Amino acid sequence: xxxxxxxxxxxxxxxxxxxxxxxxHGYALLQDIERFAGVTLGPGxxxxxxxxLEQRGLIEPAGEAGRRRPYRLTTSGAETxxxxxxxxxxxxxxxDRRLARRDAPSATTPAGARAVGRxxxxxxxxxxAA
Amino acid sequence: xxAARHDRSTIGGRRRWPGAGLLLVLYPxxxxxxxxxxxxxxxxxxxxxxxxxxxxxxxxxIGSAARLRLLGDGDPGxxxxxxxxxxxxxxxxxxxxxxxxxxxxxxxxxxxxxxxxGDAQAAFDALTVAAIVCAVLVAAGIAVALxxxxxxxxxxxxxxxxxxxxxxxxxxxxxxxxxxxxGFWAHGLTDAQRNGHDAxxxxxxxxxxxxxxACLLAWTAVATRIARELRCRRGVLTTQALIAAVVAxxxxxxxxxxLVWWVIVAQRDPxxxxxxxxxxxxxxxxxxxxxxxxxxxxxxxxALGAVRADAALTEL
Numbered sequence: 366x367x368x369x370x371x372x373x374x375x376x377x378x379x380x381x382x383x384x385x386x387x388x389x390h391g392y393a394l395l396q397d398i399e400r401f402a403g404v405t406l407g408p409g410x411x412x413x414x415x416x417x418l419e420q421r422g423l424i425e426p427a428g429e430a431g432r433r434r435p436y437r438l439t440t441s442g443a444e445t446x447x448x449x450x451x452x453x454x455x456x457x458x459x460x461d462r463r464l465a466r467r468d469a470p471s472a473t474t475p476a477g478a479r480a481v482g483r484x485x486x487x488x489x490x491x492x493x494a495a
Numbered sequence: 496x497x498a499a500r501h502d503r504s505t506i507g508g509r510r511r512w513p514g515a516g517l518l519l520v521l522y523p524x525x526x527x528x529x530x531x532x533x534x535x536x537x538x539x540x541x542x543x544x545x546x547x548x549x550x551x552x553x554x555x556x557i558g559s560a561a562r563l564r565l566l567g568d569g570d571p572g573x574x575x576x577x578x579x580x581x582x583x584x585x586x587x588x589x590x591x592x593x594x595x596x597x598x599x600x601x602x603x604x605x606x607x608x609x610x611x612x613g614d615a616q617a618a619f620d621a622l623t624v625a626a627i628v629c630a631v632l633v634a635a636g637i638a639v640a641l642x643x644x645x646x647x648x649x650x651x652x653x654x655x656x657x658x659x660x661x662x663x664x665x666x667x668x669x670x671x672x673x674x675x676x677x678g679f680w681a682h683g684l685t686d687a688q689r690n691g692h693d694a695x696x697x698x699x700x701x702x703x704x705x706x707x708x709a710c711l712l713a714w715t716a717v718a719t720r721i722a723r724e725l726r727c728r729r730g731v732l733t734t735q736a737l738i739a740a741v742v743a744x745x746x747x748x749x750x751x752x753x754l755v756w757w758v759i760v761a762q763r764d765p766x767x768x769x770x771x772x773x774x775x776x777x778x779x780x781x782x783x784x785x786x787x788x789x790x791x792x793x794x795x796x797x798a799l800g801a802v803r804a805d806a807a808l809t810e811l
Contacts, residue, residue, distance in 0.1 A: 390533075391533055391534075391536070391537040391540075392536075392537055392541070395537075395541075407551065407552055407554075407556070407558075407559070408534055408537045408538055408541060408552060408555060408556060409555045409556040409557075409558065409559025409560065410555055410558075410559055411537070412530050412533065412534045412537070412559070413559045413562065413563065415530070416526065416529070416530055416568060417568075420569055431532070431533075432532045432535065432536035433533070433536055434533055
C-alpha cells in the first residue's frame with residue numbers, strides 16, 4: 366500500500382478534492398467541503414488532516430505565513446488524489462455490476478431460466494406481438 | 496514588533512474568544528507553533544454570534560488534540576521509533592519494579608502450607624516466564640536496530656550521545672565493583688544480619704540498588720537518544736512496532752500475574768501471629784505496593800508507546 370494513500374471516508378480526501386479546484390484557507394475549505402460532500406468537519410479535524418497532508422507532501426502553503434494561510438495541492442497530491450479516485454471508481458463500478466446481477470433474474474431456478482430465455486428471445490417468445 | 500502583534504485579544508479587528516487559548520494549549524507545542532495561529536483564526540471564523548465557539552467545535556478541538564497527544568504527529572518512522580522508545584523506558588521502569596518484587600518475595604514458597612502453594616506458584620511462574628520472554632524481545636528489538644545505530648555513531652552521532660554514554664559508563668564502572676564488594680561483605684554476615692539486622696549493610700545494599708537503577712536508566716537514555724536519530728528500513732520499523740505491542744501486552748499480563756500472586760499469598764497466610772514471609776506478604780507491604788504502582792505506570796506507558804507505534808505502522 367502506498368504511504369500516501371488516503372481512504373474514502375478520510376477528511377484528507379475531502380481536502381484534496383476541495384483543493385483540486387484551487388487554493389483555499391481553512392474556513393474556505395470547510396465551506397467548500399460542506400457544499401460538495403455535505404460533511405461538516407470540525408476545526409481540529411481539519412487542521413489535523415492538513416498537518417498530515419503537509420507532512421506527506423500532498424499539499425503545501427500557497428502564501429505567506431499568517432492567520433489565514435491558503436493551501437494548494439502539490440503534484441504528488443494531485444497524483445494521489447487521481448489514484449484514490451480511480452480506486453474508488455473501480456469499487457463503485459464493481460458494486461454497480463454486482464447489484465445489477467443481483468437484481469437480474471437468475472437462470473439457476475426454473476422460473477428464472479424461463480425468464481432469462483424469454484428475455485434472450487425477445488417479445489416473440491412471450492407471445493407479445495405488437 | 497508592532498504593538499498589534501502582541502495584542503492576542505483580537506484577530507483582524509474581531510474580538511478573539513478567550514477560551515480558544517485554553518483549547519489550543521491542549522495541542523503539542525511544536526504542532527501549535529506551526530498551526531496554532533491558523534487554527535485560532537478558524538475558531539474565530541466559526542464562532543457563534545456572541546463570539547464563543549459552539550460545543551461541537553470545542554469537542555472536536557479536544558478530540559483532535561487528544562488524538563495528536565496519543566498517536567503523535569509527523570513522519571511514521573519517527574513515530575514508530577518514538578513509540579518503541581517509550582516501550583523501552585517502560586520496560587526499564589518495569590525491570591526496577593520486578594527487582595523489588597523478586598527481593599520481597601524471596602523463598603515465599605517455604606512460608607505457605609504445601610497444599611496452598613499451587614495457584615500462587617502458577618501465577619509466579621507466569622510472571623517469571625513472561626519476564627524472560629519480554630527480556631528476549633527487548634533484546635531482539637535492540638539487536639535489529641544495531642546496524643543502523645552503528646552507522647549513526649560512525650557518521651558523527653557519537654558526539655550527540657557522548658555525554659549520556661559517559662555518564663552510563665561511569666555508573667556501570669561504579670556498580671560492578673560495588674556489587675563485588677557487597678558480595679564479599681555478605682559472605683561474612685549471618686542470615687539475620689543480611690536480612691535487616693545490620694543497618695550498615697542494609698544501607699549499602701539500598702545504595703547499590705539505587706546506583707543500579709540509575710545505571711539502567713542511564714543506558715536507557717542512551718539507547719532512546721540514539722533511536723531518535725536512526726534511519727531504519729521498513730522491515731526494522733515493522734519488527735520494532737510488533738515487538739512493542741507484544742512487550743506491552745506481556746507487561747500487562749505480568750502486572751496481573753503479580754497482583755494475583757500477591758492476593759493468593761495474602762489469602763493463605765498461615766501465620767497471623769507474624770514471623771513468616773507469608774504473613775509479611777499478606778499485609779500491604781510498602782515494597783510490593785510501590786512495585787505494583789510502578790508496574791501499572793510502566794504498563795500504561797508501554798501501552799501508549801505500542802499504540803503510537805502500531806498506529807504509525809499503518810501509514811508506513
